[in-house]
Amino acid sequence: MATRYLILEDGTSYKGKAFGSESTTTGEIIVNSNMLGYQEIITNQIYHNQIITFTQPSIGNTGINHKSFESIITNAKGIIVREYSNISTNRLGNLTLDRFLKQHNIPGIAGIDTRELTHRIRRNSSMKASIVDVNDEHAFDQLNASVLTNQQVKQVSTKAPFPNTGDGYNIILIDFGLKYGILRRLAELDCNVIVMPWNTSNKEIMDLDPDGVILSTGPGSPKDLPESVLNMIRETQEKIPMFSMGLGHELFALANGAETYKLNVEHHGSNHPIRQIITNQIIYASQSQGYAVDPKSIKHDQLLITFVDLVNGTVQGIRHRDFPSFSVQFSPDGGPGPEDTVDLFEEFLENVSSQRR
Amino acid sequence: MFKHEIKKVLILGSGPSSIGNETELDSAAFQMMVALKKNGIKTLIIDNNPFSLTMTEVQAANTFVKEINLKNVLEVLKKAKPDAIIPTVGGLRAIHITQELLNQGILKELNVKIIGISEAALKTVNDSNRMKTVINQSNEPCIPSKIVNNESEAFDVVRQIGFPIIVKPINQKDSAKRRVCKNTDELSYFLDNSFNDQNKKFIVEKSVVGFKQIEMVGIRDENGTKILINGLENVDAVGVHSGDSIVVSPIQTLTDIEYQNLRTATFKIMENLEIVGVCHLQFALSTKDNLYFITKINPLVNQSTAFSARATGYPLVYTCTNLMLGKQLNEIQLPEKYNHLTPIMEPSLDHVVIKIPIWPFENIPQASQRLNTVMKSVGSTVGVGRTVEEALLKALRSSQFSPRDILPSMKNLDNDELINRLIHPQSNRLLVLIESIRRGYQVDDLEELTKINKFYFYKLKKLLEIEELIINHPMELNTIEHAHKFGFGDGMMAETWHIPIQKVREIYHQYNEYPTYKSIESSAGELKQNIESFYSSFEKENESYKESQKTALVIGRGGNKLGPNTAADYYTAEVLIQLHKLGYKTVVMNNNPNAVSLSPQISDKQYIEPIQLGDILNIIELEEPVRVFVPGNRHFLMKQLKKYKELNVQILPPDQDTGVILPKNVSYALNFFVTNENNYFISSEKLISNLNNDLDHVTNYEMPYGDIDDNQLIQNIKESYTHIDKSNWIGLVQILFNEKNNGESEYVGIRPLRLTETIFLSKATGINWIRELVKFYTKRFDSKIIDELNTNQDRIASMRATFPFKQLNLYIDHGNSSQEIGAKLKFRLKD
Known part of the structure; x- marks a missing residue:
């Protein structure tokens, strides 16, 4: 195993061992504290532009399996682990994490003190990092000069609509970086789903005779998307029940006059207590967020806060007062993470059923 | 929502140690008592285990030294009138008694509440029909x-x-x-x-034999908030009791989908039973068919919950005590060192903890070594590391196979026997697995034979590669670096390279390589908190620093095994408590997950590390303790430690090997506290042997010895003095006598007072002799304490050893002192 280096914007350099792709990479470095579900994490489109540090020290222990994809095209920029295992569990017995990363051109680096790295990332705010062969001045110069794209949604969203057929309600799913977990949960509920590109207009949605609309999770800042998306949301929520999550939730808030901001430290994990305001229950959910809705900006005559993260105080859910639309910051489908919140899909379908004429 | 009406509670103790009940329940009871005190609640306890720390720490007036049975509990309830009873830290016996009290309507009549377990949960324990109903009601699968x-x-x-x-x-x-x-x-x-x-x-x-065995530990508050504290993966498949399996935490070989199914199932059961506190579930899982069954529901504290608390650093007992008083998870005020969010954060680990069982077959060779669904191990050790290999090897080095810190070999096993043992698990399972890899068995075949996930064989293979590296590339920095990262100790390298351990250490110290210590905490580095529990790794960042200028290091006994067993751990805990009271910052090293001495309230800092010379020296170099205490017999270790002259090492009690015992029978003893200036007689003791007055078979004790007349006593004391003076011994010393048929007595030996009897002496005299020993060795002993001795006692204390024979399915009438697993304490009035 070749020696490679992880270098950070703050000038730190780590020596580690290469695995996965041998390419050089640059991205924003983040920490994910889920203990299981590395495949779901690596394949989540939300990590477009990002290098993922796993706090769980041993990654790759269950190989790659067909049930754990959150997307087939994988866009994470790199992964950092203490240690990885070369285990395959697929029927051909040939697909290890290492091989999967090679196939998708994702470099990995192992042998890193990820606990120290986690402490460092939590002390600094957002940092860029590179995985390189040589940790010389040139590499740091390149890292500092690199500019990460803000066109992530355009890059990951489907170019053409596609269906996921079912016998039940007709749900339009707007793809900002589709997470397959959403499709799985809707399939369990027999929905007929049509996945549409990120820039779909209200008219295009209405032409498909929808029962409900879902705005998916996705990468990057909600403010990088044009006003047309917010217009689509405003026009749609008046007519059709809507359920938004992650980036979709941030866009839903923006469309209704609230503001969003970038978190100092991104949160990726499923260990935070989240209070459901109405029941006073505390639940746990799969969270991966770099942005949050500013609670002070919420117009209380329009929106109601439904969930709050008890660790960092971020808004985790809102509901529209006038329309049957609500949103959550976390991934209600889990994958990876708790199933405490999957019944939100049923709640959405209840909205759908009561609206349906 | 604090329940003000509860002012006084009765804890049902766990009784003498046995297989499946070491010190974890005592540790939980102790922590519970501390938390109750913080809430202004008085604790009463009933127990007859002389080695219970909780009994010592609860005020004497509030302890009831009685056998734990329905009659005695009822008596205590009527006499002491507690507002509630707590059955969850007393094992199954306490649960059964509480079930009985509930069924007979006694609790209602006396207006005593049950706390820590809901009625629904209480009724489910050991009732398989009711358990099935609960599982069905929750829409979860039980074994058809x-x-x-x-x-x-x-x-x-x-x-x-x-x-x-x-x-x-x-x-x-x-x-x-x-x-x-x-x-x-x-x-x-x-x-x-x-x-x-x-x-x-x-x-x-x-039949689910061969299925994967998974355990889940969750907690729930009155409001229905639920947290999964920990998932435990049993390396051995269903068919081997989880107490006899190697256990890994966090879970390594499940996908997130499989894991979440079990988490959700755990929560549904806890909701159905309205658990307020902790609940432990066991699952049998078939990865192939994506099928699982709930096999056990334990709504109480046990070894799995203790392991989970140790593995995650989550303050489980403290939190659960507050939950049972009606507080909610987000209302709990933890001691200052914790982050206030810790109780409500679902634990996420960035380390690996592995437990290896210790079996009693060395001391009881008659027992069948076949592992099955009935637990046979009497102790366990844990290894903590940043990787599975590191944790596994540290656990192995901590288990008592190897005082010399080497990997024991099983090369004498013939091939047929090896295969037989792969298919039918026996004790020393890990060594057999390692041997099979050494012999070149293929991983897929081993997985098929053993039903153990191939992941673990790859890890063992990796360890053997490093072993090869150590053999083939001696004394190279690169070798040492690799070896350290995978959990190998300096002692093993020294042994392999035939050089002193100090030489190995010099090689890497000259490159400024030192271990880093990492905190065992439950947020994977997210929360800032000062948890004082550490494990070593060789990485970038160190989180543990020298505790103080006046630090005392206490080296724990490690995993329990028969003989002094849990008494040694009690002793360790007492030494820590007393050193703390004398103004020392206390640091403990231990690796027994059930140890009461590792309870966070007992020391200032805990290191969960192998008790091997290299690991001890690492901590000594970091902490620079002014004193080192070693309770219990570790001959090999002591000889090594004594070589370091600059260390102020004190072994307690002094080495038993140095005792002088004549080959004669024994019937009673006199116990002395010996200082440089004086010999103080403390108590006579009747030694009751179950076989020919043979010292090894003395397992019952009475104090004082009632049948000795005053003249004889005076004469014996006089005689003892001459033997003591000749021996040059100090501390607690025991002089052994034999009563001959003609009524005369003869001197038969002198030895340091053993751990178990030191504790018994404390119970019988009401003076804490461990405290006095610690004071003595730290030069604070005041002979005034001797004046407090009540020479005119009207009661006789008796201690009777208990043995694990019945649990091992053996019909043996009497055991010897190396087969003891626990003891019963009793007081009676002099006739």
Whole structure:
């Protein structure tokens, strides 16, 4: 195993061992504290532009399996682990994490003190990092000069609509970086789903005779998307029940006059207590967020806060007062993470059923 | 929502140690008592375990030294009038008594509440029918089974649930007739031979032998908030009791989907039972068919919950005590060192913890070493590391196979026996697995034979590669670096390279390489907190610094095994408490997950590390303790430590090897506290042997010895002084005597007072002799304490050793002192 280096914007350099792709990479470095579900994490489109540090020290222990994809095209920029295992569990017995990363051109680096790295990332705010062969001045110069794209949604969203057929309600799913977990949960509920590109207009949605609309999770800042998306949301929520999550939730808030901001430290994990305001229950959910809705900006005559993260105080859910639309910051489908919140899909379908004429 | 009406609670103790009950319950009871005190609640306790720290720490007036049974508990309830009883830290005995008290309506009558367990949960314990109902109500799967009256019914059931099945007679006592049937022929054969009795009924049950065994530990508050504290993966498959399996945390070989299914199932059961506090569930899981069953529900503290608290650093008992008082998870005020969010954050680990069992077969060779669904191990050790290999090797180095810190070999096993042991697990399982890899068995074959996930064989393979590296590239920095990262100790390298351990250390110290210590905490580095529990790794960042200028290091006994067993851990805990009271910052090293001495309230800092010379020196170099205490006998270790002259090392009690015992029988003893200036007589002691007055078979003790007359006593004391003066010994010293047939007594030996008897001496005299020893060795001893001795005692204390024979399915009448697992304490008035 070749020696490679992880270098950070703050000038730190780590020596580690290469695995996965041998390419050089640059991205924003983040920490994910889920203990299981590395495949779901690596394949989540939300990590477009990002290098993922796993706090769980041993990654790759269950190989790659067909049930754990959150997307087939994988866009994470790199992964950092203490240690990885070369285990395959697929029927051909040939697909290890290492091989999967090679196939998708994702470099990995192992042998890193990820606990120290986690402490460092939590002390600094957002940092860029590179995985390189040589940790010389040139590499740091390149890292500092690199500019990460803000066109992530355009890059990951489907170019053409596609269906996921079912016998039940007709749900339009707007793809900002589709997470397959959403499709799985809707399939369990027999929905007929049509996945549409990120820039779909209200008219295009209405032409498909929808029962409900879902705005998916996705990468990057909600403010990088044009006003047309917010217009689509405003026009749609008046007519059709809507359920938004992650980036979709941030866009839903923006469309209704609230503001969003970038978190100092991104949160990726499923260990935070989240209070459901109405029941006073505390639940746990799969969270991966770099942005949050500013609670002070919420117009209380329009929106109601439904969930709050008890660790960092971020808004985790809102509901529209006038329309049957609500949103959550976390991934209600889990994958990876708790199933405490999957019944939100049923709640959405209840909205759908009561609206349906 | 604090329940103000509760002012006084009775904890049902756990009784003498036994297989499956070491010190974890005592540790939990102790922590619970501390938390109750913080809430202004008075604790009463009933127990007869002389080695219970909780009993010592609860005020004497509030302890009831009685055998824990319905009659005695009832007596205490009537006399002491507590507002509530807590049955969850007393094991199954306490649960059964509480079930009985509830069923008979006694609690209602006396207006005593049960706290720590809901009524629904209480009724489920050991009631398999009710457990099934709960599982069904929760829409979760339990192992399908049905009662059948004849052969054709049996086959009907098989058509529904499929082979393999377990067929067992309805009468549980008839356990010999339990059979796994894998196909029609086997079932027919079994039934043909069994249905001859017309009235016989059988249970046909789906066999899950070979399934993966997973455990989940969760907590729930009154408001219904639930947190999964920990998932435990048993390396051995269903068929081996989880207490006899290697256990890994966090779970390594499940996908997130599989894991979340079990988490959700755990929560549904906890909701159904309205658990307020902790609940432990066991699952059998087949990865192939994506199928799982709930096999056990334990709504109480046990070794799995203790392991979970140790592995995650989550303050489990403290939190649960507050939950049972009606607080909610987000209202709990933890001690200052914790982050206030810790109770409500679902634990996420960035380290690996592995537990290895310790079996008693060295001391009880008659017992069957076959591992099955009945637990046989008497102790365990844990290793903590940043990787599975590191944790596994540290656990192995901590287990007591190797005082010399080497990997023991099983090369003498012939191939047939090896295969037999792979298929039918026995003790020392890990060594057998390692040996099979050494012999070149293929991982896929091993997975098939052992039903152990291949992941673990790859890890063992990796460890053997490093072992090769150590052999082939001696004394290279690169070798040492690799070895350290995978958990190998300096002692092993020294042994392999035939050089002193100090030489190995010099090689890497000159490159400024030192271990880094990392905190065992539950947020994977997210929360800032000052948890004082650490493990070593060789990485970038160190989180542990020298504690103070006046630090005392206490080296724990490690995993329990028969003999002094849990007494040694009690002793360690007492030494820590007393050193702290004398103004020392206390640091403990131990690796027994159930240890009471590792409870966070007992020391200022805990290191969970192998008790091997290299690991000890690492901590000594970091902490620079002014004193080092080593309770219990570790001959090899002590000889090594003594070589470091600059260390102020004190072994307690002094080495038993130096005792002088004449080859004669023994019937009583006199115990002395010996200082440089004076010999103080403390107590006479009757030594009752169950075999020919043989010292090794002395397992019952009485104090004082009532039958000795004053003249003889005076004479014996005088004689003792001469032996003591000759021996040059100090501290607690025991002089042994034998009473001959003619009534005369003769001197037969002198030895340092053993751990168990030191504790007994404290219980009998009401003076804490461990405290006095610690004071003595730190030059604070004040002989005034001797004046407090009540020479005119009207009561006699007795301590009777208990043995694990019955649990090991052996019919042995009497054991020797190296086979003791626990003891019972009793007081009676002098006749």
